[in-house]
Amino acid sequence: MSERMSVIQGDITRVEVDVIVNAANPSLMGGGGVDGAIHHAAGPALLAACEVIRRQQGDCAPGHAVITEAGNIPVKAVIHAVGPVWHGGDEHEAELLEQTYRNSLDLAAANGYRTIAFPAISTGAYGYPKEQAAKIAVDTVYRYIGLRPLPEQVVFVCFDDENTRIYQQLLAQL
Numbered sequence: 001m002s003e004r005m006s007v008i009q010g011d012i013t014r015v016e017v018d019v020i021v022n023a024a025n026p027s028l029m030g031g032g033g034v035d036g037a038i039h040h041a042a043g044p045a046l047l048a049a050c051e052v053i054r055r056q057q058g059d060c061a062p063g064h065a066v067i068t069e070a071g072n073i074p075v076k077a078v079i080h081a082v083g084p085v086w087h088g089g090d091e092h093e094a095e096l097l098e099q100t101y102r103n104s105l106d107l108a109a110a111n112g113y114r115t116i117a118f119p120a121i122s123t124g125a126y127g128y129p130k131e132q133a134a135k136i137a138v139d140t141v142y143r144y145i146g147l148r149p150l151p152e153q154v155v156f157v158c159f160d161d162e163n164t165r166i167y168q169q170l171l172a173q174l
């Protein structure tokens with residue numbers, strides 16, 4: 001068990017960290033699931049910030065991430081990360097999901113943030129099998145923080161019982 005990684009079950013908009021990660025879509029214009037919850041809690045300032053980025057950069061491709069202010073959510077920033085849609089596993093989904101986590105960690109570290117919370121990216125509307133997605137999330141974060149001082153703490157925020165159980169087991173095996 002790495003002391004720098006933990007799992008909790010709950011709503012990511014209520015976690016006390018420096019930065020939370022959103023499971024966004026390429027438009028960055030909001031959606032359902034965790035994206036809907038984050039935009040609802042943050043208020044219109046978050047959508048306005050995403051619109052500015054969208055005007056500058058267009059779509060955010062799967063595997064990539066951008067950072068904005070957090071509106072009314074009491075964290076310092078939101079990282080909008082676009083995970084891959086699951087197409088059966090032969091369309092570079094694993095590579096893209098790993099890249100999604102790495103790019104999010106890079107953004108947090110580059111901004112000097114010490115604590116970050118991730119949802120289980122791609123495991124809802126995007127259909128990624130939960131076990132496989134959790135293994136990639138945990139392995140990627142473990143390797144990343146093993147080489148770097150930031151972020152100091154990574155919290156996996158699970159919404160459903162199944163993801164919570166999977167993440168707890170994976171973290172216990174580290």
Ligand code: AR6
Pocket residue numbers: 010011012013023024025030031032033034035036037038083119120121122123124125126127128157158159160163
């Ligand atoms: N806090 C933490 N986790 C949550 C919350 C919450 N408040 N709400 C849901 N989850 P999803 P995706 C979990 O569908 O699969 C959106 O419409 C949920 O149980 O939010 O990456 C976007 O706009 C699941 O385990 O994201 C995209 O179009 C996990 O978050 C698309 O969905 C991810 O589920 C992205 O799909």
